[in-house]
Amino acid sequence: MNIFSVLFDLDGTLLDTIPDLASACNAMRIDFGLPVLPEERIATFVGKGSENLVQRALTDLPEPLADPSQALESFYYHYQLCNGQHSRLYSGVLEGLEDFKNQGLRLAIVTNKPEQFARPLLEQTGLASYFELLVGGDTCPRKKPDPLPFLHACEQMNLSPQQALVIGDSMNDAQAARAAHIPVLLVPYGYNEGKDVQSLDSDGIVASIADAAIWLRNQRNTIFTS
Numbered sequence: 001m002n003i004f005s006v007l008f009d010l011d012g013t014l015l016d017t018i019p020d021l022a023s024a025c026n027a028m029r030i031d032f033g034l035p036v037l038p039e040e041r042i043a044t045f046v047g048k049g050s051e052n053l054v055q056r057a058l059t060d061l062p063e064p065l066a067d068p069s070q071a072l073e074s075f076y077y078h079y080q081l082c083n084g085q086h087s088r089l090y091s092g093v094l095e096g097l098e099d100f101k102n103q104g105l106r107l108a109i110v111t112n113k114p115e116q117f118a119r120p121l122l123e124q125t126g127l128a129s130y131f132e133l134l135v136g137g138d139t140c141p142r143k144k145p146d147p148l149p150f151l152h153a154c155e156q157m158n159l160s161p162q163q164a165l166v167i168g169d170s171m172n173d174a175q176a177a178r179a180a181h182i183p184v185l186l187v188p189y190g191y192n193e194g195k196d197v198q199s200l201d202s203d204g205i206v207a208s209i210a211d212a213a214i215w216l217r218n219q220r221n222t223i224f225t226s
Contacts, residue, residue, distance in 0.1 A: 009168035012190025019086035024079035084124035092208030099213035147180035
């Protein structure tokens, strides 16, 4: 595996952002006269971008909205107020990122979260300095599971897809990576719309980002010593 770069998903892979997403979703629901939902339920709505999250969170409206953009604006308003307040790094993230850096790898974020929220979130959680590139949900015309965001990241880094590795937590990451012909590892603790990642097509499932760094080092050592 001639890997020079690692492309990370953000929500559910590096950070548990559900508390903030749920807070914004429930504030939006209150704006539309609906009761709050449990965090566990809202977690199953996460993965395909803000528009999809908002749509799923409002399926119990008595009547369809005349202007759906009002709901997205409400969600964005509330999310900007709480973005990063209760989001937490998953165990092994910092150790893994340091290990990848020590291996000489270039790191990037490829997320369906809009750049206006992803960038300050990386800053607030102390992760921004690890990454040379951020591809957000509004950077390209299409989001994951379309392969375009991963291909765009590779192009911006002047690398071929075969020189990158994707690490994510969901079918969106797995499908997009496969379509882009990029190897992909999955972590089992993320969101994946409530489904088990074991059923997804990937090159491996690792318990943490730290374990992902060990996995790649072992793969590279095997090639160099064989």
